[in-house]
Amino acid sequence: MRREIIEQKQRQRAPSQRALATRKRILDAAEQVFARNGFDGATLRDIAAEADEAVSLVHHHGGGKETLFRQVIGRRAEELSKARIQALELAQSLSTNPTTETILSAFITPLLTNAANDIGWQAYTRLIAHVSADERWRDIAAELFDPTALRFVDSVQNATTQSNRTAVAAGFVYTISATLAHIAAGWRINALGEDEAPQDNHDILIAFCAAGMNRLQTV
């Protein structure tokens, strides 16, 4: 019947459980491989192997390499932003003037906590590092991460009574950068610390960044 055909175009049949599971496994695999090798270093074959699926299925669910990358980035972005905003609002409800340290902690801790417990989030963190470091993904950062980041920059500017907004923004980018190094460059910290202890201490990171921020008041 004609009508059925038209309806199919408008509202496709809901995906089966198996299809959804396949799709999830492909996105999970892509997350791992992109995080490990970067966008250019990753291949659809690697991803297919990691997911134990056919290459063409990766293409089918992913919609091409770049679309797949953007899907993977987008998948956890909203959850992360919500957790950050929620932590910020909690801090603001507890004090009318939260400290710089408290604000930065609200930004950093949700990501670090997720990453500590879940290899997917751990990979996602490295993905954010790739996006943050490569201007080619500027639009992704602008769409998915900047709105939240701007709220935090506002709050920090408020907390430090800093009139130079660009300085605050710079400090915030340094903070983001240090956070990603904290997670992804543990090998370098161990090399320079001449120590095998993989000390994953959030407090050191947050103290470092908050002190740096506060110092900018007087620059």
Place this chain on the structure above:
Amino acid sequence: MRREIIEQKQRQRAPSQRALATRKRILDAAEQVFARNGFDGATLRDIAAEADEAVSLVHHHGGGKETLFRQVIGRRAEELSKARIQALELAQSLSTNPTTETILSAFITPLLTNAANDIGWQAYTRLIAHVSADERWRDIAAELFDPTALRFVDSVQNATTQSNRTAVAAGFVYTISATLAHIAAGWRINALGEDEAPQDNHDILIAFCAAGMNRLQTV
């Protein structure tokens, strides 16, 4: 004559001026392209186009993609290390107890000054960022950058009378990370600062990192 053939193997004819110039142009081009696109994103064809040379010449002088990459990294490493050590020793000669800020400035300023005046050094800075962020180049960092970095970690540990060496190493890695962000992520700083002014202020960076370091005394 047999003897001539043997001599050729031992001591090859010195390269011509033209060959040296070609080689330099290829290394310069590789520096730009690797910095722009990363190791995986760069192609020998891009490099050849940038150098305006044949692809096979890139291969000839570069010795393959990875060797070329290592050559480019190695080319400026010694000069950078010397400038850093020299700045450190100067600071130490002026004061028996140089401040954290002075020490970090000795590490950061040579690179930033070079990068401000020379597009080759600017590209090189982004290359260091790639090497620092990717564990796959761990051996390069260990060989070319860690010896100098270790001297600075020692000095900072001394200046901050910090017993927890891993904390100092962590702070130092955060500092390196922030420095690279300072140079490579100006676009992000502008986005979050809601400002077009490309404020390249070294003082902000150094103040931020030194304050962060000093804060670690009490963590």
Place this chain on the structure above:
DNA sequence: GTCTATAATGAGATAGAC
């Protein structure tokens, strides 16, 4: 949706004349 097969492209590397 799934899978096999294959197209189409672009990559790094090399051969050999000059």
Place this chain on the structure above:
DNA sequence: GTCTATCTCATTATAGAC
């Protein structure tokens, strides 16, 4: 050293049977 031509392989992407 230089340059043209080419090899070989891995890549993304698609076609079409089930």
